[in-house]
Amino acid sequence: MAGGERVPHRVAYRQVRANVGRLLHDRPDAAGYPVPACPGWTVRDLVAHLAEVSSAVICGWEGRPDSARLSGEGLGVEVLLAEWNAMAERADRLLSEADPRQGGIAVMDAFTHELDLRYALRVPPPAEHPAYPGALDTLVQGLSRSLTAHGLPALGLEAEGDQWVAGAGEPGATVRADRLDLCRSLAGRRTPEQIGALSWDTDPTRWLPAFTWGPFRPPVEPLAEPLAEPLSTARQDAGPTSAPRHRSGR
Secondary structure, three states: OOOOOOOOHHHHHHHHHHHHHHHHHOOOOHHHOEOOOOOOOEHHHHHHHHHHHHHHHHHHHHOOOOOOOOOOOOOOHHHHHHHHHHOHHHHHHHHHHOOHHHHHHHHHHHHHHHHHHHHHHOOOOOOOOOHHHHHHHHHHHHHHHHHHHOOOOEEEEEEOOEEEEEOOOOEEEEEEOOHHHHHHHHOOOOOHHHHHOOEEOOOOHHHHHHHOEOOEOOOOOOOEOOOOOOOOHHHHHHOOOOOOEOOOOO
16 A cells, blocks of 8 residues: 555545636636547536536435436536535535545545546646545555456556555566556556556556456547646637647656
């Protein structure tokens, strides 16, 4: 398991919610932008997902039916964000009191989609974010189950001073990457070729099938990467533009 500092899940989730709100506050025309990491989704769909998941989890924890129906086309991004923000106090309480594993899943899902949103808006990912450690812990746990299911040896993972072992026993290989690349690789946002191009200490081929697990499927083609700098107002109004393909580990 990694040794980096971990903040409470409520703190990391709160930061994701604040970041998503800030990203969309000055982009009223972004609702219809496609989200490359989530085929078929628009930015509005992504925000609806975040609000609906929050509502469903909170209502399940409180033992009452979930009446929220936020995915309909009639609700705009501002309304969806307001609904999500209205749950903040209950979400904080849930993330403070619930099983830490459930909190980790909530943080990982929300943070993964914050990054998806940044890519859709062509906004750089954050250099620092309190969700990185908890999200990576949860993603590595998922990879561990996948390695076991595939009958593969354990895998060591290293990212900017943090270390994990996924799977059982001594690692048969180790892969090193920055936190962003590791998050995106474990969450189905990197192609097998990109994952294989990370810094491995041996041929990665046998481990690559394990990166398909749970809800995550590596894309066939590389996803467009964010720009190095945020878009100007004029270019934001024009919508997303093409970007160079990501070349992981190069």
